[in-house]
Amino acid sequence: MDDQKDVLVRRVRSIATISDEEAAAIANLPTQVVDMAADMDIVREHDRPSRSCVILEGFVYSYKITGEGKRQIVSIFVAGDQPDLQSLHLKTMDVSLGTMTPCKLGFIKHEVLEDLCDSNPRIAKALWRATLVDAAVAREWVVNTGQRSGPGRMAHLLCELFVRLKAVGLVEGMSCHVPMTQAEFGDALGFSTVHVNRTLQELRGKGLVKLAGNRLDVLDWRKLAEVADFDPTYLHLTVEIPFL
Amino acid sequence: MDDQKDVLVRRVRSIATISDEEAAAIANLPTQVVDMAADMDIVREHDRPSRSCVILEGFVYSYKITGEGKRQIVSIFVAGDQPDLQSLHLKTMDVSLGTMTPCKLGFIKHEVLEDLCDSNPRIAKALWRATLVDAAVAREWVVNTGQRSGPGRMAHLLCELFVRLKAVGLVEGMSCHVPMTQAEFGDALGFSTVHVNRTLQELRGKGLVKLAGNRLDVLDWRKLAEVADFDPTYLHLTVEIPFL
DNA sequence: CGAAATCTTGAGTATAATCAAAAACGGTGG
């Protein structure tokens, strides 16, 4: 059980400074651990959930379907993230949440989280901070989608994923597991699948990354970050990332 | 003084339920009221402000400049909004904040806000909630920029502004003051100025809106909302909007 | 009234979408 929650504590610690006791309080919350298959909805837009989840293993994304049936992936969540923590205070979901891969999720009741926040203002702040970081990421996605060129957009998303995975210990060397199809990249970036493919070829051709078989290898971080116009400030990390 | 803060209380009440005492506590916070000219920066990316502001009058936007010198407007803020409330817990600004019009701003020290939150968990929740609504808006902007067609994107932004202004009492009839140039609309939507112009002509041509001289008239809300694919859930309003 | 800003128009170009089909890959069962 503690092993599983490690990743939550690691994530909270990557964006906030908390004591060992506070970490323990978080790790010891009563949690229902659930395994889910890939491509399942965890919650849907307009639902009113009474609990939030922590990702213990796997990849999750939030998305919306527009009136014309197009899907926009709004955020990508990795181990340690709490993709619907917002529902603690915004009772109605404004996005849907789906699993990208098979996942192990820990569900925590809102009442439990509320009690924890009331009794420990420092933890409340850390959780608030976590939702603020999610907001900052969403803002950066607006910039990405609105202003950056094709290759820049793609590169920026790769940089972000790479740094966030590094922050929770999911990068080995300069390589990590990224289980996204090109169609999913497209829905995250506002690209067609075809355009994702061609953009990736461009990044590959320049020797910046290798992306195949769900594995991302960063071959030239410096140049990739330059193409991406990547400034990690918006991730508000409190841990050092060596290559940054 | 109380008159000026009314708008903050009205805004908090538009997205959260608070008692009269709590409203009074918010309205009575020590605040430094400052008048600013249009087109000035309030804070800049990478700054570490020690206070947050409330907009008492005027329009404010947050923005980032990319490496290629393009500006993306990330959010638009109106009277009652607290555009940099996030800086209470995310010490380094990840966006810049500028005035779109001459503004009257109320600055509140972070220590004051922190004390208020510590002593009154319900107010803390209301403020947390306010930042969560900002996040929800940013997510919707990702959807807008990523998936919607030109006219849809434009229409969606107009719908959002109209509803948010209505929620704080700044709509008379079906008309409101929207002091944005077409260039600013472009930077908010990821459009060129020329494209904003042509898209607006299309919406005008269909008899949906009139937008001239900083005044927005909604001529056919139903059709506008349909073109926009507008679902106000993401604004998480706790007040009724008549035409919705 | 005049200067500056903003809006509008036109023409040409670039980026990215769409459509369609072929190649490669991954997992499964025989």
Place this chain on the structure above:
DNA sequence: CCACCGTTTTTGATTATACTCAAGATTTCG
């Protein structure tokens, strides 16, 4: 281990959307 199926990736050709550049009209404000 290999043949097969569905998924994913890749390619090509065409089309559409939106950008750029440039100039003219209009509005705003001092």
